[in-house]
Amino acid sequence: MAVPTIALYASPPSSVCSSPYPCQINAHATYDFELNSRSSSTTSSSASSSQKPIVGGLSRLFSSPAVKHASFSGDREELGSLWHDRGDELKELGSSFCYTPSKYLAGSSIKRDQSPVSVLHGQVSCSSSPPMKTTRERSGCDVGFQSSIHGPYRGGANGLFNRFVRNALGSCVDYDSPSFEVRRDGVDYGSSSVAVDELTFAMEDSFVQANYEPYAKKLLLGAQSRHKIFCDDFVIKAFYEAEKAHRGQKRASGDPYLEHCVETAVLLAIIGANSSVVAAGLLHDSLDDSFLSYDYIFKTFGAGVADLVEGVSKLSQLSKLARENNTASKTVEADRLHTMFLAMADARAVLIKLADRLHNMITLDALPLVKQQRFAKETLQIFAPLANRLGISTWKEQLETLCFKHLNPDQHRHLSARLVESFDEAMIASAKEKLDKALTDEAISYNLHGRHKSLYSIHCKMSKKKLNMDQIHDIHGLRLIVENKEDCYRALRVVQCLWSEVPGQFKDYITNPKFNGYRSLHTVVMGEGTVPLEVQIRTKEMHLQAEFGFAAHWRYKEGDCKHSSFVLQVVEWARWVITWQCETMSKDSPSIGCDDSIKPPCTFPSHSDGCPYSYKPHCGQDGPIFVIMIENDKMSVQEFPADSTVMDLLERAGRASSRWSAYGFPVKEELRPRLNHRPVHDATCKLKMGDVVELTPAIPDKSLSDYREEIQRMYEHGSATVSSTAPAVSGTVGRRS
Numbered sequence: 192m193a194v195p196t197i198a199l200y201a202s203p204p205s206s207v208c209s210s211p212y213p214c215q216i217n218a219h220a221t222y223d224f225e226l227n228s229r230s231s232s233t234t235s236s237s238a239s240s241s242q243k244p245i246v247g248g249l250s251r252l253f254s255s256p257a258v259k260h261a262s263f264s265g266d267r268e269e270l271g272s273l274w275h276d277r278g279d280e281l282k283e284l285g286s287s288f289c290y291t292p293s294k295y296l297a298g299s300s301i302k303r304d305q306s307p308v309s310v311l312h313g314q315v316s317c318s319s320s321p322p323m324k325t326t327r328e329r330s331g332c333d334v335g336f337q338s339s340i341h342g343p344y345r346g347g348a349n350g351l352f353n354r355f356v357r358n359a360l361g362s363c364v365d366y367d368s369p370s371f372e373v374r375r376d377g378v379d380y381g382s383s384s385v386a387v388d389e390l391t392f393a394m395e396d397s398f399v400q401a402n403y404e405p406y407a408k409k410l411l412l413g414a415q416s417r418h419k420i421f422c423d424d425f426v427i428k429a430f431y432e433a434e435k436a437h438r439g440q441k442r443a444s445g446d447p448y449l450e451h452c453v454e455t456a457v458l459l460a461i462i463g464a465n466s467s468v469v470a471a472g473l474l475h476d477s478l479d480d481s482f483l484s485y486d487y488i489f490k491t492f493g494a495g496v497a498d499l500v501e502g503v504s505k506l507s508q509l510s511k512l513a514r515e516n517n518t519a520s521k522t523v524e525a526d527r528l529h530t531m532f533l534a535m536a537d538a539r540a541v542l543i544k545l546a547d548r549l550h551n552m553i554t555l556d557a558l559p560l561v562k563q564q565r566f567a568k569e570t571l572q573i574f575a576p577l578a579n580r581l582g583i584s585t586w587k588e589q590l591e592t593l594c595f596k597h598l599n600p601d602q603h604r605h606l607s608a609r610l611v612e613s614f615d616e617a618m619i620a621s622a623k624e625k626l627d628k629a630l631t632d633e634a635i636s637y638n639l640h641g642r643h644k645s646l647y648s649i650h651c652k653m654s655k656k657k658l659n660m661d662q663i664h665d666i667h668g669l670r671l672i673v674e675n676k677e678d679c680y681r682a683l684r685v686v687q688c689l690w691s692e693v694p695g696q697f698k699d700y701i702t703n704p705k706f707n708g709y710r711s712l713h714t715v716v717m718g719e720g721t722v723p724l725e726v727q728i729r730t731k732e733m734h735l736q737a738e739f740g741f742a743a744h745w746r747y748k749e750g751d752c753k754h755s756s757f758v759l760q761v762v763e764w765a766r767w768v769i770t771w772q773c774e775t776m777s778k779d780s781p782s783i784g785c786d787d788s789i790k791p792p793c794t795f796p797s798h799s800d801g802c803p804y805s806y807k808p809h810c811g812q813d814g815p816i817f818v819i820m821i822e823n824d825k826m827s828v829q830e831f832p833a834d835s836t837v838m839d840l841l842e843r844a845g846r847a848s849s850r851w852s853a854y855g856f857p858v859k860e861e862l863r864p865r866l867n868h869r870p871v872h873d874a875t876c877k878l879k880m881g882d883v884v885e886l887t888p889a890i891p892d893k894s895l896s897d898y899r900e901e902i903q904r905m906y907e908h909g910s911a912t913v914s915s916t917a918p919a920v921s922g923t924v925g926r927r928s
């Protein structure tokens with residue numbers, strides 16, 4: 192029997208601190224620095240076994256508010272909403288495409304998920320040998336961690352490998368900068384100090400001519416003293432434009448808005464981003480929150496910067512929407528969002544967005560509590576996982592620990608205090624020294640780095656495994672990367688001779704690799720004192736496998752999540768691009784291309800003419816597409832097969848939105864789609880990764896149910912009178928008002 196369809200129509204409704212860095216959480220940087228301090232003349236403190244500077248340092252690292260001039264953009268991330276006014280929609284009603292699901296159901300052909308591409312699971316061939324630190328190279332000098340990276344580990348064919356090592360170390364700092372500046376607050380800014388009188392740019396004149404506020408000049412000089420890239424004319428030009436764009440704007444803390452732009456750009460510079468990315472970092476909010484247009488940025492800085500700024504703007508809009516809808520609290524949708532963000536645009540836009548968010552999190556205290564929590568939740572659900580996927584472990588850890596502090600202040604305080612008690616940096620420094628010597632005596636070439644586990648990572652491990660802090664054995668960890676498998680076992684014997692092993696903690700994942708191919712030797716030893724020390728030993732090849740592919744650390748951290756090969760490819764690609772870009776751009780002579788053996792096992796698309804390192808979005812051909820669907824103001828992240836169209840989406844939405852009347856027949860509504868804020872005229876147009884499709888029923892939800900109830904009452908009571916508020920009702924045709 193044919194089911195009657197009722198279409199209803201009605202009127203639409205009217206519709207930082209003096210130290211801008213998180214000294215309390217930047218544990219990696221500080222720790223690395225302390226360990227490196229013996230070989231650095233610029234260091235402000237050293238870790239000797241007689242001292243325990245870390246205790247004071249750690250209390251600063253983990254517990255103190257530390258942010259003196261907290262500043263935040265307030266609702267800045269919530270400003271500039273692009274979500275259209277329903278009133279606009281009305282004007283376009285006549286021209287917009289209207290969809291009634293029944294019209295299209297017959298011809299529907301939703302394809303099955305066609306996940307593409309085999310990816311990233313093979314072994315990485317690693318034929319070349321980066322110059323490991325040999326006994327000869329280090330003879331006669333007491334080499335610390337930093338010198339393991341300096342010297343033979345700088346640039347050249349091995350630059351990228353070194354970058355991985357640094358990433359794992361938790362630092363993407365441009366070690367080639369002339370000097371490390373360590374400020375009095377103990378925070379390693381990892382930047383070169385540049386004397387102001389060395390500046391090539393006639394700043395004084397420009398400031399006077401352009402009538403800049405004195406604070407602007409101070410901000411630029413401050414940035415220049417922290418990283419040399421701020422002396423680049425292109426970056427200075429971007430600074431001026433950002434200054435003009437945000438002149439007069441203040442953050443919730445009362446600080447000039449420009450400060451946030453500068454701090455975002457400094458974070459990017461520190462991880463080695465090039466001048467385009469740093470310039471885009473300075474301008475990242477200018478499209479949303481100022482008079483600057485895409486065209487203007489395009490004309491002034493070129494397509495590269497304009498596209499990046501636009502990409503950041505889109506990410507901001509989408510993340511705001513997700514925040515408002517609590518979308519990322521659902522694992523599946525969060526996972527789709529992560530992939531979509533990485534795949535829909537240049538991955539460097541995500542990098543800028545992450546820097547922006549990190550600075551906002553650092554200065555979160557200026558916001559009311561409820562907003563602090565909302566931002567922290569969103570950051571934990573969306574941005575920390577993105578930083579994890581991109582392999583930027585320092586940012587990931589800073590974001591997570593800040594979120595932890597805002598979401599679980601009591602636990603954060605308690606754990607910080609415990610960690611201050613149990614952390615023993617002097618022990619690590621001395622253990623490292625011993626290992627250094629013993630490996631040298633055995634003539635084993637190695638790269639050694641260490642980290643201490645972040646507060647949030649400790650917290651997670653404790654909760655997940657139901658352990659107390661004493662049962663966490665890897666709070667202090669060393670990682671040895673050696674030339675070959677034999678050296679792994681030789682190095683292990685060295686470790687075993689030096690210290691007693693904690694029983695039951697030795698794992699030989701080389702002889703018995705994990706199911707995902709992860710290979711490494713793990714042991715836990717008791718160092719000098721009572722604190723356990725985890726030592727991981729692996730070859731370079733094994734290390735690359737632990738960074739990319741199935742055994743990649745980000746996947747290990749995401750745990751139970753099952754990812755399609757498409758997701759793996761997107762992440763690995765984005766990660767590689769970021770690593771690649773940062774590595775390439777921060778060196779005078781690019782190292783990429785010199786050593787094919789360290790490329791990850793995936794296929795790269797060709798780069799654009801004249802730019803061997805430019806990024807090109809690579810997905811969209813075969814892989815699924817993730818799009819944002821907004822229906823009745825509710826957001827969801829939908830996955831579609833490649834080549835899906837707006838029509839496919841409407842079909843899916845139509846099926847979902849068919850409602851059953853009290854009489855057992857579906858009530859179907861017309862849905863009016865807008866694609867990226869524009870009415871859709873042709874429903875066969877293809878969907879792209881990151882598209883936003885808004886669907887509005889011809890009648891708003893609330894009115895519909897009111898009307899239905901009224902109609903039902905009407906039938907039940909046999910009344911012929913319909914309220915004047917109800918719309919005309921007919922079989923399939925309605926009245927638009």
Ligand SMILES: Nc1nc2c(ncn2[C@@H]2O[C@H](COP(=O)(O)OP(=O)(O)OP(=O)(O)O)[C@@H](O)[C@H]2O)c(=O)[nH]1
Nearest residue numbers: 665698705707709713736737738742743744745747
């Ligand atoms: N990249 C990567 N690293 C891994 C993987 N599995 C383990 N690891 C590293 O190895 C460390 C601990 O591994 P195991 O010794 O197996 O640890 P466990 O058996 O879970 O015991 P805990 O040390 O208590 O966690 C982690 O901290 C990681 O650094 C993996 O699949 N990929």
Ligand SMILES: Nc1ncnc2c1ncn2[C@@H]1O[C@H](COP(=O)(O)OP(=O)(O)OP(=O)(O)O)[C@@H](O)[C@H]1O
Nearest residue numbers: 359584640641642644648652668669670725727744
């Ligand atoms: N023993 C170690 N020495 C040096 N770096 C390590 C060591 N163990 C882990 N890392 C690195 O430290 C970073 C932070 O890892 P994190 O401490 O959060 O987790 P994990 O120790 O790898 O895993 P889990 O928490 O499951 O033990 C990662 O880049 C990881 O590869």
